[in-house]
Amino acid sequence: xxxxxxxxxxxxxxxxxxxxxxxxxxxxxxxxxxxxxxxxxxxxxxxxxxxxxxxxxxxxxxxxxxxxxxxxxxxxxxxxxxxxxxxxxxxxxxxxxxxxxxxxxxxxxxxxxxxxxxxxxxxxxxxxxxxxxxxxxxxxxxxxxxxxxxxxxxxxxxxxxxxxxxxxxxxxxxxxxxxxxxxxxxxxxxxxxxxxxxxxxxxxxxxxxxxxxxxxxxxxxxxxxxxxxxxxxxxxxxxxxxxxxxxxxxxxxxxxxxxxxxxxxxxxxxxxxxxxxxxxxxxxxxxxxxxxxxxxxxxxxxxxxxxxxxxxxxxxxxxxxxxxxxxxxxxxxxxxxxxxxx
Amino acid sequence: xxxxxxxxxxxxxxxxxxxxxxxxxxxxxxxxxxxxxxxxxxxxxxxxxxxxxxxxxxxxxxxxxxxxxxxxxxxxxxxxxxxxxxxxxxxxxxxxxxxxxxxxxxxxxxxxxxxxxxxxxxxxxxxxxxxxxxxxxxxxxxxxxxxxxxxxxxxxxxxxxxxxxxxxxxxxxxxxxxxxxxxxxxxxxxxxxxxxxxxxxxxxxxxxxxxxxxxxxxxxxxxxxxxxxxxxxxxxxxxxxxxxxxxxxxxxxxxxxxxxxxxxxxxxxxxxxxxxxxxxxxxxxxxxxxxxxxxxxxxxxxxxxxxxxxxxxxxxxxxxxxxxxxxxxxxxxx
Numbered sequence: 045x046x047x048x049x050x051x052x053x054x055x056x057x058x059x060x061x062x063x064x065x066x067x068x069x070x071x072x073x074x075x076x077x078x079x080x081x082x083x084x085x086x087x088x089x090x091x092x093x094x095x096x097x098x099x100x101x102x103x104x105x106x107x108x109x110x111x112x113x114x115x116x117x118x119x120x121x122x123x124x125x126x127x128x129x130x131x132x133x134x135x136x137x138x139x140x141x142x143x144x145x146x147x148x149x150x151x152x153x154x155x156x157x158x159x160x161x162x163x164x165x166x167x168x169x170x171x172x173x174x175x176x177x178x179x180x181x182x183x184x185x186x187x188x189x190x191x192x193x194x195x196x197x198x199x200x201x202x203x204x205x206x207x208x209x210x211x212x213x214x215x216x217x218x219x220x221x222x223x224x225x226x227x228x229x230x231x232x233x234x235x236x237x238x239x240x241x242x243x244x245x246x247x248x249x250x251x252x253x254x255x256x257x258x259x260x261x262x263x264x265x266x267x268x269x270x271x272x273x274x275x276x277x278x279x280x281x282x283x284x285x286x287x288x289x290x291x292x293x294x295x296x297x298x299x300x301x302x303x304x305x306x307x308x309x310x311x312x313x314x315x316x317x318x319x320x321x322x323x324x325x326x327x328x329x330x331x332x333x334x335x336x337x338x339x340x341x342x343x344x345x346x347x348x349x350x351x352x353x354x355x356x357x358x359x360x361x362x363x364x365x366x367x368x369x370x371x372x373x374x375x376x377x378x379x380x381x382x383x384x385x386x
Numbered sequence: 387x388x389x390x391x392x393x394x395x396x397x398x399x400x401x402x403x404x405x406x407x408x409x410x411x412x413x414x415x416x417x418x419x420x421x422x423x424x425x426x427x428x429x430x431x432x433x434x435x436x437x438x439x440x441x442x443x444x445x446x447x448x449x450x451x452x453x454x455x456x457x458x459x460x461x462x463x464x465x466x467x468x469x470x471x472x473x474x475x476x477x478x479x480x481x482x483x484x485x486x487x488x489x490x491x492x493x494x495x496x497x498x499x500x501x502x503x504x505x506x507x508x509x510x511x512x513x514x515x516x517x518x519x520x521x522x523x524x525x526x527x528x529x530x531x532x533x534x535x536x537x538x539x540x541x542x543x544x545x546x547x548x549x550x551x552x553x554x555x556x557x558x559x560x561x562x563x564x565x566x567x568x569x570x571x572x573x574x575x576x577x578x579x580x581x582x583x584x585x586x587x588x589x590x591x592x593x594x595x596x597x598x599x600x601x602x603x604x605x606x607x608x609x610x611x612x613x614x615x616x617x618x619x620x621x622x623x624x625x626x627x628x629x630x631x632x633x634x635x636x637x638x639x640x641x642x643x644x645x646x647x648x649x650x651x652x653x654x655x656x657x658x659x660x661x662x663x664x665x666x667x668x669x670x671x672x673x674x675x676x677x678x679x680x681x682x683x684x685x686x687x688x689x690x691x692x693x694x695x696x697x698x699x700x701x702x703x704x705x706x707x708x709x710x711x712x713x714x715x716x717x718x719x720x
Contacts, residue, residue: 118466152499161498168465169498173489179455180490183462183470190418190444190468210482214455221450376500377534379558384534385637385669386587 056336059274065110066338069269071347072106073326076127078355079136080300083143083157087304091363092143096158097300098124100267103325104231104294106131107272111280112199118188120168120181120200123158124231128201133165136354140362147368152375154368175209178202178228182215185226185289197225197283199276205236205244207253216291220257223288227279230291231266233298238311254291266294267325296325389576397577400570402544403509404433406551407471409581411441414469417555420447421456421473430475431511431570453479457486457508461560464506465494469555477512477564478521484529491560492535507554511567513605513655515704518567519695525604525656525687530562531633531665537561537586538633542607544575546630549584556583566604573608589636591643595625597718599643601666602653603629606705610653613711622718632662640666641674648679651717653710658686680720685713 058066076098083095098105101124109131112119119125119132126139138150142160145153150161151169161169168184170177181200188196206212207230219226230250234241241248254261262279264271272294279290297320301308308317333339339347374382390396397405410417419434425448428435438446449456453474460470474480480487487508494504514523531538539554539561541547547565554561592607593614602610607628614624625643629635644650650670652663663684670682685705687693693703 120462150499150501151497154499155497159497161501163501168462169494169502171489171493171497173485176458176485176490179458179486180462180465182455183459183464183468184466185462186459187463187466187468210452211454211458211486214450214452215458217450217452218455218459376495376498378495378537379503384634386634 056332056338057270059270059277061110061270061273063338066333069106069110069273070329070333070339071351072109072127072131073102073269073329074348074351075130075136075354076102076105077326078351079130079139080126082355082359084300084304086143086359092145092157094156095143095304096123096156097298097303098126099299100233100297100325101231102127103269103329104266104272104296107269108199108201108229108276110273111276115166116196117280118166118168118181118184118196118198120170120177120184120198121160122170122174122177122202122206123156123172124203125201126158129160129165129167132167134160134162134167136358137361138162140358141365144362144365145367146362146365147372148365152368152372174206175202175211178215179211181226182219182224185219185224186222188225189222194286195284197227197280199227199229199280201229201231203236204230204232204234204241204250205239207250208244216257216259219289220259223286225283225286226289227276227283228289228291229276230293232293232295235298235302237302237306238308249293251291251293257291259289259291261291261293263293263295266296267323267328269325269329299324391576394576394578396574397544398571398574399544399547399565400431400433402547402577403551403565404435405577406548407434408437410471410552410555411437411445416467416469417471418445418447418463418468419471419473420449420460422449422451422475424448424473429473431567453482454486457483457491460506460508461486461491461494461504464504465502469505471507471509471555474508474510476522477510477526478524480510480526487530487536487560487562488533492533495559496535503558504560505558507561507563509563509565511565511570513566513568514693514700515568515605517695517697517700520692523693525654527564527632528656528661531662535559536633537631538564539586539631540564540566540603541630542566542569542604542628543573544577546584546590546628548577549582550586550630552581553583553586557586561586564604568605569608584630587631587634587636589630589639590628591625591639592628593624593626595623595647597623597647598649598651598714599625599627599640599647600651600653600714601627601629601640603632603662604655606653606655606710609705609707610710612707613714616707616711617714617718622715624714624718635666637669637673640670644670644674645677648677649717649720650678650682651685651713652682653685653705655687655704657689658684659689661686680717683713683717685710
């Protein structure tokens with residue numbers, strides 16, 4: 045597998061980030077993992093029918109979220125972007141409303157978990173159909189450019205498997221033709237449910253395709269939140285300032301099965317996963333912060349407690365909320381009341 | 387024969403579409419047009435001729451040949467506040483964008499519980515009778531009319547084209563706007579000046595009659611009128627209803643007419659199986675079976691993939707005023 049080697053950083057490269065921002069990145073990573081695991085736990089308890097995991101994506105998503113300008117930029121994510129979504133402003137309570145499919149969820153309990161939507165956060169609604177959201181992101185970027193809204197950009201994310209879809213290609217091509225303010229961020233976790241990268245593409249370095257479209261491409265270690273931040277912030281800044289689109293590829297790994305309905309032991313071994321677990325980005329970043337004196341061991345422990353507490357609170361609060369009712373099924377088909385026969 | 391007056395002008399359907407798009411671009415800078423060859427070529431039927439000179443390449447967007455993203459990018463524009471009018475060069479090319487229309491545009495409002503919406507128009511020329519062969523002649527309405535969240539408009543007269551296209555552009559939800567390409571230059575009519583809207587979902591009685599209700603849309607409305615006029619000379623009275631919209635559909639107009647004439651003939655160019663006529667038949671059977679004096683009849687294309695390029699194949703697929711007149715006579719005499 046043609047991955048860039050994961051390297052444990054000897055020293056901290058801040059890329060201009062403050063201590064506070066470094067701690068925020070770490071907290072987002074911890075919160076993502078806690079909420080992610082909570083979804084699986086609730087499924088095993090029989091409380092929710094389905095959950096999607098994102099373990100292994102924490103560094104990539106927290107780093108990318110730090111490069112996102114809240115209130116200005118637009119995010120067009122996909123269903124594994126729990127950490128990115130909380131990193132740009134969704135609350136744990138909103139995540140749990142989605143997992144529990146409650147009426148107060150942004151989608152009113154209509155969509156699968158992890159299919160967020162929030163105008164407040166600038167997070168575009170999307171479906172489960174892979175790559176279908178990428179032209180939407182391009183359309184939004186076109187609107188920003190058309191309205192001459194300099195200083196704003198769109199961040200669109202997807203997995204490695206999605207790069208096989210026609211709409212991925214069409215979107216990259218259109219964005220390059222029009223030099224749109226958009227960053228295409230591939231979260232390459234090596235697996236598309238059970239299909240490995242080697243059966244998905246002949247050129248395993250996804251970022252290299254950028255040249256074919258006429259845009260810059262860059263690959264980075266997706267287990268490193270600071271390398272991620274560095275690449276994303278440069279690309280987003282270029283997009284915001286009229287420099288056009290970029291294709292980024294963060295190489296990470298999917299530690300969990302695709303979803304609670306998937307048994308990954310049918311296509312990979314426990315050893316495959318445990319080998320990659322050795323590079324787990326969460327303890328790796330924790331060690332870096334402690335060794336660099338950004339956080340003490342006690343502060344890390346307190347933060348973990350705080351994240352657990354916040355997750356528990358969000359879980360209880362969301363679970364206590366009501367489901368949508370049967371009447372809600374008929375709402376928002378079109379604007380206003382609706383009958384197919386007039 | 388259409389006559390221009392001080393408050394109207396005579397346009398064909400191409401000119402009606404063009405004039406309406408022009409006004410929309412003039413009145414609202416959120417309106418953009420995107421599609422294949424809509425810029426310097428001015429669309430293959432010259433509907434957008436010279437628009438790019440006046441409105442610029444940012445608003446009249448010549449896209450790469452990529453139908454899925456023509457619609458998909460329009461969806462994103464609409465979600466972000468623009469009013470895109472996407473063009474699919476021929477309806478036959480709409481299939482690659484099927485998911486973007488059915489899975490995305492039609493479900494944006496619903497899946498986000500009303501938080502995001504998708505106000506956009508997808509215009510496309512459809513229909514046969516022009517030697518368009520397999521891939522420049524299809525009717526696509528039945529593929530989409532099953533889909534809640536979409537509206538589908540099929541106007542046949544220039545004045546309806548204008549009023550319904552204005553309604554489609556103003557609509558807060560996605561509208562598929564089907565233009566029968568044989569009517570483009572064949573059909574002329576008076577079009578009122580100024581901005582006006584015809585509500586989507588309202589049919590129009592194009593000819594009143596008492597012995598048979600004919601429900602149709604598209605090119606076949608014109609042929610049905612020709613046949614009905616011929617029958618009038620033979621002393622038979624046929625009512626012709628132009629649906630104008632197939633989703634939503636005007637139940638009130640259909641039932642009112644059927645309860646008056648007590649006979650229903652549905653005519654469409656699309657094939658019969660699972661077509662628009664099937665839904666109308668079922669609705670009338672549910673609502674007005676005991677008001678009928680004859681079985682409902684559908685005159686529609688045979689169940690083959692498409693009309694062929696060779697003239698006999700096209701003629702065998704298409705109906706004609708003569709075939710329609712035959713069906714009408716049988717129904718009236720039943």
